[in-house]
Amino acid sequence: MGILQDRFLRHNAVFFIGSLIVAVLNYAFHPILSRMLSVAEFGDVQALISVTYIIGILSLAYRTVLVAHADENGSSGYGLFSHLAPGSLARFAQSFLVVSIVLGSVLLALSPMLAQNLQLGEGAAFYFMPLVLAQIIGVALHFYSAHLQGMKDFLGVSVVNAVMASVKLIAAVVLVAMGLSVLGVMLSFVIASVVALGYAGARYMRRTLGASDDASKVGTKEASQETTRHTATYYRHGWLVLVSLGFVTFFYTSDVIVMKYFFAPEDAGLYSGVATIARVIFFATASVAGVVLASVGTGITHEKNLTILRKGMMVVCSLCAIALGFFALMPKLLIALLIGTQYAQASYLLLPTGAYVALCAILNLLYTYFLALGDRRIVWPSLFGLFVLCLLVGIFHDTQIQIVWSYLASALMTVCATLFLTRK
Secondary structure, X not given: OOOOOOHHXXXXXXXXXXXXXXXXXXXXXXXXXXXXXXXXXXXXXXXXXXXXXHHOHHHHHHHHHHHHHOOOOOHHHOOOOOOOOOOHXXXXXXXXXXXXXXXXXXXXXXXXXXXXXXXXXXXXXXXXXXXXXXXXXXXXXXXXXXXXXXOOOHHHHHHHXXXXXXXXXXXXXXXXXXXXXXXXXXXXXXXHHHHHHHHHHHHHHHHOOOOHHHHHHHOXXXXXXXXXXXXXHHHHHHHHHHHHHHHHHHHHHHHHXXXXXXXXXXXXXXXXXXXXXXXXXXXXXXXXXHHHHHHOOOOOOHHHHHXXXXXXXXXXXXXXXXXXXXXXXXXXXHHHHHOOHHHHHHHHHHHHHHHHHHHHHHHHHHHHHHHHOOOHHHHHHHHXXXXXXXXXXXXXXXXXXXXXXXXXXXXXXXXXXXXXXXXX
């Protein structure tokens, strides 16, 4: 069966090509900035980006719930910023906005302590302000982007991501060139989020322009009486996502923070450059998990769900193998081309770091599959993997390679534990 006849592969091809373009834009961001900033400043940027990913675990859970429950005709998106009585998903988004503001305020209060522990530069507490603002704007951005994905508008989702990546790159280059350094990079996330939100909201409105009948049904007072019960259901689903995909996010981003804590800024900056290249694997394969999330479900037979999972595993493993082959054959050349020759002395870390990120990519696909099915058993591999990771890093942290091997071993054991759950 060709790609054009297979709905899953056709959607995956569209989403993969779009994600590949976004990955190129996102990774152009790093080699350009690595040449505009010092190694220590670049390490600060990567640590802050890792913090962004970790606090964004809540946003990841929020977005995953939206994709899983969004109506294919987009009607569940009405009521967020309109005169209509909000539907259950819109009410969920509004409540999550309040949660984001509260948690953002807590983060700002803790920012001086975080800046000190991460060995960030002087005045680094101010770096967290645009970081929090971008997360709050992201509540609305994820709402519309997730509805586009739920409507199977994978082209629209790809364009939203491309707008975000391109504007972020341009804004960061301009602001750093103006002398704002690390703060300029953080501000670029806010600017990009605003522009991407504008596009995502406009595209959603265009796609649902003719759905006034559905809008009236969602917006009635009778329908709004159901929203409290549905919102509680979404939060229960969100906690499951938080524990599972949140663990994956922590897994592939916390390494930079750990390096910043245990090693000098210069050494941590060198590792950050290597980790940036290794993460190409995760982001280049993330589109597969997105298609799986929208393709499997409890209303489909176990055999068909497993067939979709196997197709996804085949795509992810193939891409991982290709990337690891390049990491093994030409690590110094890749580092020199993508980040800069000043990072080449850490080339011995590229292959093991890439292997651990590849396992995280596989884990991301598996967790997304179980989340789409609402299978709560994935909580146990998450807790197991987190325990093993903390134990190994707590014991083996004298050198950077020890920490990388600890992450690799933990990821491998977690993947094996999760694969066991695919048995009926």
